[in-house]
Amino acid sequence: MIPRLFTARRYVLSILAWVGVWVGVATVSVVVGGKLWTWDSPAQLRNVLALRLEWVATAGVVGAALALAGLAFQALLRNPLADPYVLGVSGGAGLGFILASLFLSSLLAPAFGFLGALVTVGLVYAIAQRRGRLEPYTLLLTGVVANVFYGAAIMLVTALARPAERGDIALWMMGNIGAFGPQWVLIGVMAALVAAVGVLYAFLAKGFNLVAAGEETAGSLGVRVGRLRMTTFVSASLLTGAAVALAGPIGFVGLIVPHGLRIVLGPDHRRLVPASVFLGATFLVLADLAACLWEGASDRSLPVGVLTAMCGGPFFVYLLRTRWRRAAEVQ
Amino acid sequence: MAQSSRSPMTETLHRADGPYLDVRDLTFAYAGGPPVLRGLSVGVGRGRFVALLGPNGSGKTTLLRIVLRLLAPSAGEVRLAGVPLQRYPAGALARRLAYVPQGTTSVLAFTVLETVLMGRSPHTGALGFESAADWHAAREALRLTDTERFAERNLEDLSGGERQRVLIARALAQEPELVLLDEPTSFLDIKHQHAIHRLLRRLVGERGLTVLCVSHDLNLAGAYADDVVLISEGRVAAAGSPVQVLSADRLEAVYETPVRVRLDEATGRPYVLPMPEE
Numbered sequence: 331m332i333p334r335l336f337t338a339r340r341y342v343l344s345i346l347a348w349v350g351v352w353v354g355v356a357t358v359s360v361v362v363g364g365k366l367w368t369w370d371s372p373a374q375l376r377n378v379l380a381l382r383l384e385w386v387a388t389a390g391v392v393g394a395a396l397a398l399a400g401l402a403f404q405a406l407l408r409n410p411l412a413d414p415y416v417l418g419v420s421g422g423a424g425l426g427f428i429l430a431s432l433f434l435s436s437l438l439a440p441a442f443g444f445l446g447a448l449v450t451v452g453l454v455y456a457i458a459q460r461r462g463r464l465e466p467y468t469l470l471l472t473g474v475v476a477n478v479f480y481g482a483a484i485m486l487v488t489a490l491a492r493p494a495e496r497g498d499i500a501l502w503m504m505g506n507i508g509a510f511g512p513q514w515v516l517i518g519v520m521a522a523l524v525a526a527v528g529v530l531y532a533f534l535a536k537g538f539n540l541v542a543a544g545e546e547t548a549g550s551l552g553v554r555v556g557r558l559r560m561t562t563f564v565s566a567s568l569l570t571g572a573a574v575a576l577a578g579p580i581g582f583v584g585l586i587v588p589h590g591l592r593i594v595l596g597p598d599h600r601r602l603v604p605a606s607v608f609l610g611a612t613f614l615v616l617a618d619l620a621a622c623l624w625e626g627a628s629d630r631s632l633p634v635g636v637l638t639a640m641c642g643g644p645f646f647v648y649l650l651r652t653r654w655r656r657a658a659e660v661q
Numbered sequence: 662m663a664q665s666s667r668s669p670m671t672e673t674l675h676r677a678d679g680p681y682l683d684v685r686d687l688t689f690a691y692a693g694g695p696p697v698l699r700g701l702s703v704g705v706g707r708g709r710f711v712a713l714l715g716p717n718g719s720g721k722t723t724l725l726r727i728v729l730r731l732l733a734p735s736a737g738e739v740r741l742a743g744v745p746l747q748r749y750p751a752g753a754l755a756r757r758l759a760y761v762p763q764g765t766t767s768v769l770a771f772t773v774l775e776t777v778l779m780g781r782s783p784h785t786g787a788l789g790f791e792s793a794a795d796w797h798a799a800r801e802a803l804r805l806t807d808t809e810r811f812a813e814r815n816l817e818d819l820s821g822g823e824r825q826r827v828l829i830a831r832a833l834a835q836e837p838e839l840v841l842l843d844e845p846t847s848f849l850d851i852k853h854q855h856a857i858h859r860l861l862r863r864l865v866g867e868r869g870l871t872v873l874c875v876s877h878d879l880n881l882a883g884a885y886a887d888d889v890v891l892i893s894e895g896r897v898a899a900a901g902s903p904v905q906v907l908s909a910d911r912l913e914a915v916y917e918t919p920v921r922v923r924l925d926e927a928t929g930r931p932y933v934l935p936m937p938e939e
Binding site: 336337338341347408409410532533535536539540542543544545546547549550552554555592596597598600623 | 726729730731751752754755758759760762765767768770775776778779780782783785787788789790791792795796832834835841843911
């Protein structure tokens with residue numbers, strides 16, 4: 331029997347391979363999405379190139395953030411259907427972001443997005459747990475209720491907003507990349523955040539595996555479960571809040587990417603963490619490219635969140651039929 | 662069946678170096694509830710197979726959770742190898758003490774080998790890279806529990822008895838000195854109950870492992886344990902060899918059920934028969 335051990339060599343090689351894949355996909359996306367072979371003047375080429383680079387960078391960091399957040403929520407909540415969007419965490423971030431940008435200042439909006447995400451995670455966890463155990467049905471239903479509530483609250487805010495702002499809010503709520511002007515500063519902050527949390531999760535991955543096997547077992551194998559849970563919830567909320575601030579609530583990336591990877595790589599989080607960062611980034615860059623090509627062909631813009639939700643709905647049903655039973659039986 | 666000298670717990674307690682796991686005067690109550698443990702003291706000698714018996718709600722699981730540091734006692738102390746439990750860093754404790762739950766509860770489909778390699782977690786670095794040594798420890802654990810042929814199968818696809826052996830293998834891969842088991846055979850049939858207990862007996866004999874096994878089965882405890890600790894209402898009702906502890910009078914008092922106790926002619930070990938009420 332030849333074991334497939336988890337070694338430093340394999341780890342570094344796989345990360346290098348992923349970097350290659352992402353750079354390749356990003357380059358293709360910039361070139362194809364920008365139709366760089368049809369430019370008339372160097373100035374036009376520069377403009378299109380700058381815009382495409384910004385969109386691809388946005389899609390990359392947002393996709394990586396959402397995939398990481400989804401992976402972390404699934405591990406710590408011990409629920410295969412946990413995802414920032416499904417749990418209402420994106421909705422909470424969205425409400426915080428909109429309220430702050432309408433009534434305070436757009437500079438504070440990302441911070442309030444994070445706050446909205448964190449409060450939602452805390453609430454959903456507090457409601458769904460009973461004597462330290464999470465009930466999977468209650469958890470998902472709490473997410474459903476949170477989503478309905480935040481949806482209604484955002485509609486209320488939209489109804490009260492000035493007509494000029496209504497269109498912006500509606501467009502943003504669909505999950506949109508590049509609809510709100512240049513934001514390289516936000517992209518830079520977000521890239522740093524994704525890198526930091528990615529490294530953090532690489533170190534927590536061992537603990538994610540053990541928590542999935544049960545809290546007593548994790549504790550007996552040296553994991554400090556309470557501290558792990560707190561660290562993970564806060565960091566995943568940060569990721570979600572930042573992703574929502576940058577591109578609106580884009581759904582289901584946190585479900586599609588980690589589960590797609592599990593099918594190929596198995597359930598080990600030590601492998602899933604780096605793979606989720608890069609596949610998340612790649613996935614959303616491709617989705618953005620598809621939206622971009624659609625726009626080129628039809629002259630109508632297609633929010634990327636609509637695309638991911640169209641893929642995510644059927645995928646959610648697939649997970650419900652395959653992975654859900656185990657989780658529901660166990661707890 | 663391996664027979665070992667059956668020195669009473671009290672002798673272990675008074676040995677100069679003290680018991681390996683030393684529980685002293687533990688008191689504990691869940692928030693707003695009545696006390697579950699009321700000054701409980703237990704000693705587990707190094708290299709002993711100790712069964713922890715007691716009725717439902719007597720505090721067995723609470724004691725286990727305190728030793729695993731999932732609960733903090735309101736009074737009293739637990740020492741492991743002479744050192745207070747709270748002085749151990751989490752990883753250092755996990756290299757001495759392993760835990761085998763009642764069954765598997767993973768929501769993810771790990772294979773048997775992956776599950777057993779998780780036992781190496783306290784030995785690997787922060788990123789969890791595995792070395793040849795980890796692989797050897799895992800393979801040895803698979804071999805000892807006779808689970809090698811399942812290595813690549815999903816844990817959840819095995820039968821209950823096979824799964825329980827894998828969980829013991831994970832604990833062994835941890836290379837601990839003490840293994841805590843929480844009713845490891847309560848969902849198993851008689852064949853697997855005895856297979857698991859023979860395995861534990863053998864590990865104690867051959868590897869010098871110390872075992873503390875929480876059990877509801879008086880007869881399995883009587884047949885396999887070196888020492889039996891009977892707890893009742895958060896205190897130790899009796900501790901010593903199976904013959905000393907498993908007496909009809911004491912069991913009737915603790916379990917509030919009439920029983921008869923006989924000695925097996927071949928092994929000299931006690932077995933307990935509940936008496937149907939007339």
